[in-house]
Amino acid sequence: MKRVKDIMTPVEKCLSPDNTLFEALQFMKDSKWNTVPVRNPANKELLGVFTRSSLYHMLLADLQKNTPIKNYLIRDVGTMLEDTPIEALDNLLIDSKVGTGIVINHNREPVGLFTQTDAVMNYLNESKLLKKWKTILQSVLHNAYDGLVMINEKEEISFISPSLIELFELHDVNFDHTRVDEVLPHLQISTVLKTGVADISDFMEVKGINYMVHRIPVYQDDKMIGAIGKIVYRQLHEVREKFKSFENNEKRMQVSDRKTEKARFSFEQIVTKDPQMEKLMRSGMKAAKGRTTILIRGKSGTGKELFAHAMHNASPFAKGPFITVNCAAIPEHLLESEFFGYEEGAFTGAKNKGKMGKFDLAHSGTLFLDEVGDMSLQLQAKLLSVLQERGFYRVGGTERVEVDVRIIAATNRPIEKMVEAGTFREDLFYRLNVISFELPPLRKRKKDIMLLSESFIRVLNKQNGTSITGWDPLVEQAMIEYDWPGNIRELRNVWERAMVFAENGKVEMEDLPEYMMKKIGYESIVTDVDSTEGQSLLEKAERSAIYKALQLANGNKTKACQLLGISRSVLYDKLKKYNYN
Numbered sequence: 001m002k003r004v005k006d007i008m009t010p011v012e013k014c015l016s017p018d019n020t021l022f023e024a025l026q027f028m029k030d031s032k033w034n035t036v037p038v039r040n041p042a043n044k045e046l047l048g049v050f051t052r053s054s055l056y057h058m059l060l061a062d063l064q065k066n067t068p069i070k071n072y073l074i075r076d077v078g079t080m081l082e083d084t085p086i087e088a089l090d091n092l093l094i095d096s097k098v099g100t101g102i103v104i105n106h107n108r109e110p111v112g113l114f115t116q117t118d119a120v121m122n123y124l125n126e127s128k129l130l131k132k133w134k135t136i137l138q139s140v141l142h143n144a145y146d147g148l149v150m151i152n153e154k155e156e157i158s159f160i161s162p163s164l165i166e167l168f169e170l171h172d173v174n175f176d177h178t179r180v181d182e183v184l185p186h187l188q189i190s191t192v193l194k195t196g197v198a199d200i201s202d203f204m205e206v207k208g209i210n211y212m213v214h215r216i217p218v219y220q221d222d223k224m225i226g227a228i229g230k231i232v233y234r235q236l237h238e239v240r241e242k243f244k245s246f247e248n249n250e251k252r253m254q255v256s257d258r259k260t261e262k263a264r265f266s267f268e269q270i271v272t273k274d275p276q277m278e279k280l281m282r283s284g285m286k287a288a289k290g291r292t293t294i295l296i297r298g299k300s301g302t303g304k305e306l307f308a309h310a311m312h313n314a315s316p317f318a319k320g321p322f323i324t325v326n327c328a329a330i331p332e333h334l335l336e337s338e339f340f341g342y343e344e345g346a347f348t349g350a351k352n353k354g355k356m357g358k359f360d361l362a363h364s365g366t367l368f369l370d371e372v373g374d375m376s377l378q379l380q381a382k383l384l385s386v387l388q389e390r391g392f393y394r395v396g397g398t399e400r401v402e403v404d405v406r407i408i409a410a411t412n413r414p415i416e417k418m419v420e421a422g423t424f425r426e427d428l429f430y431r432l433n434v435i436s437f438e439l440p441p442l443r444k445r446k447k448d449i450m451l452l453s454e455s456f457i458r459v460l461n462k463q464n465g466t467s468i469t470g471w472d473p474l475v476e477q478a479m480i481e482y483d484w485p486g487n488i489r490e491l492r493n494v495w496e497r498a499m500v501f502a503e504n505g506k507v508e509m510e511d512l513p514e515y516m517m518k519k520i521g522y523e524s525i526v527t528d529v530d531s532t533e534g535q536s537l538l539e540k541a542e543r544s545a546i547y548k549a550l551q552l553a554n555g556n557k558t559k560a561c562q563l564l565g566i567s568r569s570v571l572y573d574k575l576k577k578y579n580y581n
Contacts, residue, residue, distance in 0.1 A: 002085070004080055004081070004086065004103055005083065008103045008112035008114050014037045014038060014110055016039065017070035020068060021063055021064070021067050035051050046077075046102060046104055048073040050069050050072065054069070054073065054074065058072055079101075079103070079104050080102070082103050082104070146231055146232050146233050147164035147231035147232075148161045148228065148230055149229045149231075150226060151227050152226045153193065153226055155181065156178060156180070157180050158226065160175060167206060168183075187201075187229050192215045193227055196224055197217070201214075209233050212232050214232065215228075215230075216228045216229075216230065262322055263312040266313045270303070271452050272445065273447045273451055274445040274448050276440055277448070284314070288310075290315075291316075292434050293408070293435070294308075295411070296437050297436060297437065299487055302439040302440070302487045303487075304370070304410040308408045309322065309368075311366075323365065323366070324368045324370060325358050327369060329371075335375070335376070335379050336382065340392050341394045342394050342397070359401075360403070363403050366405070366407075367406070368408050368410070369408070369410070370410050371410070371413075372409040373411040373415055373418060373424060377423070377424075377425065384425060390405075407432070415429055415433075441487055442484040442490075442491060449479050450476055450479065452491060452492075453471075453491065456492050460492075460496055461499070468506070472507065472509060472545055475512065478509065478512060482520050494512065494516065542574065543578050
């Protein structure tokens with residue numbers, strides 16, 4: 001009876017959890033394995049596996065090459081003993097989550113791999129198990145590869161994975177004794193039977209999906225008995241964009257006279273405990289991975305630009321420039337030249353050598369169109385053309401300029417109503433609104449108000465040389481009660497003002513703007529404090545805090561003590577001091 005050890009690929013070396021990304025990459029390159037066992041260095045027991053998918057995830061996360069692989073292992077891995085009969089592999093392989101069986105001995109030490117190649121060879125050799133192995137291979141290979149087709153020496157298809165039937169819409173084809181070039185001529189797998197040399201195709205496309213074909217000859221005893229076509233398309237776009245961004249970065253480094261802007265913020269820097277905002281961030285990280293145009297909506301000051309910076313830094317364009325255009329701040333007659341640049345002599349006052357536009361500068365990066373709702377209809381038409389054609393003409397130019405730019409737009413205006421009114425092009429709106437995010441106003445993020453305040457205090461202390469360590473409890477109450485029409489921008493401005501006027505390292509009620517106090521009905525406290533001549537500023541603030549605490553507690557002194565953070569005896573002393581009844 002044939003055992004697993006008779007047909008497995010022996011494993012002599014393994015990875016350990018402390019191996020780095022670079023070491024794992026080198027190991028996989030040398031071994032040509034897509035799945036590598038990882039064992040405990042102490043007792044040599046199997047801990048899990050490091051796969052090609054794990055490698056892609058680490059590369060897409062832009063991790064350093066000395067990052068340990070331990071957090072990217074797949075630990076729930078199906079195993080099989082080396083003396084397991086071949087007939088018992090059906091369920092083991094079908095249950096495997098990595099598409100490769102890990103063979104262990106009775107000490108749980110990895111001793112081999114039951115790879116797709118092993119399965120294919122056994123499939124070809126064991127004609128009596130043909131039907132059984134076909135079922136197994138359909139499960140294993142469909143999970144292990146994006147798509148797989150196998151042909152015999154007569155160029156007839158002997159196996160094709162369901163994913164390929166779906167990709168190329170071959171549901172009605174009868175594959176029995178069908179030559180591969182009759183149904184899949186574009187894959188050119190039969191050429192391998194003539195050359196005997198494995199090769200990889202260029203990028204090809206079907207239904208808008210890019211894919212590559214790895215064509216591999218199959219030998220038995222030095223005789224070619226068939227070929228395998230391995231099709232890769234899942235995650236191919238993200239990996240290609242990653243390497244493309246690396247290439248573009250190298251090219252940009254060689255252009256010494258080109259100035260670029262960089263995104264300054266990431267999703268990790270967005271401060272929030274609000275469930276809606278956390279959900280938006282998760283969605284934003286997913287949307288950032290592609291090339292799709294993004295529209296960020298929200299009231300002024302809600303953090304649209306910060307969100308755009310974060311999406312750029314989470315995208316395949318992160319190494320590229322992040323160019324911002326405020327469509328509301330540039331004069332109408334200069335917008336076109338700012339966007340597209342101009343050629344020498346294009347108009348009176350033009351620079352001798354012309355000028356690059358924002359689209360030029362954003363090549364291989366992101367162009368952020370802030371306040372996009374303020375663009376004229378004429379410029380909207382030209383922007384639509386660029387989005388559709390991925391190219392433009394400079395002002396006064398005749399040569400078409402091709403660009404590779406990801407567009408992120410933002411607006412605080414009701415564009416749907418503008419479309420109805422005819423002030424914003426409907427076709428451009430649908431181009432920009434492929435994926436849309438609505439950032440909530442600060443009044444709907446009450447949990448974030450003081451969290452953001454703490455962040456602003458740290459930044460403003462450093463920026464302005466202040467030494468603010470906290471705030472009066474009534475200040476926090478006022479912050480929560482105020483509705484913040486200017487959102488996060490207004491919150492920062494209020495803190496900057498208050499920290500300039502604050503004394504003794506703590507922001508008090510009188511340090512807050514008068515308009516804010518009036519809006520929430522706190523002006524009487526500030527007026528009462530100002531009218532107490534002869535009292536120090538600290539005493540005035542203390543008096544106002546007690547007054548407001550009693551007001552909020554409806555005269556209940558116990559609740560007032562809790563608001564103030566003091567004991568009842570201290571409260572009574574203060575009431576006596578300030579002649580409260």
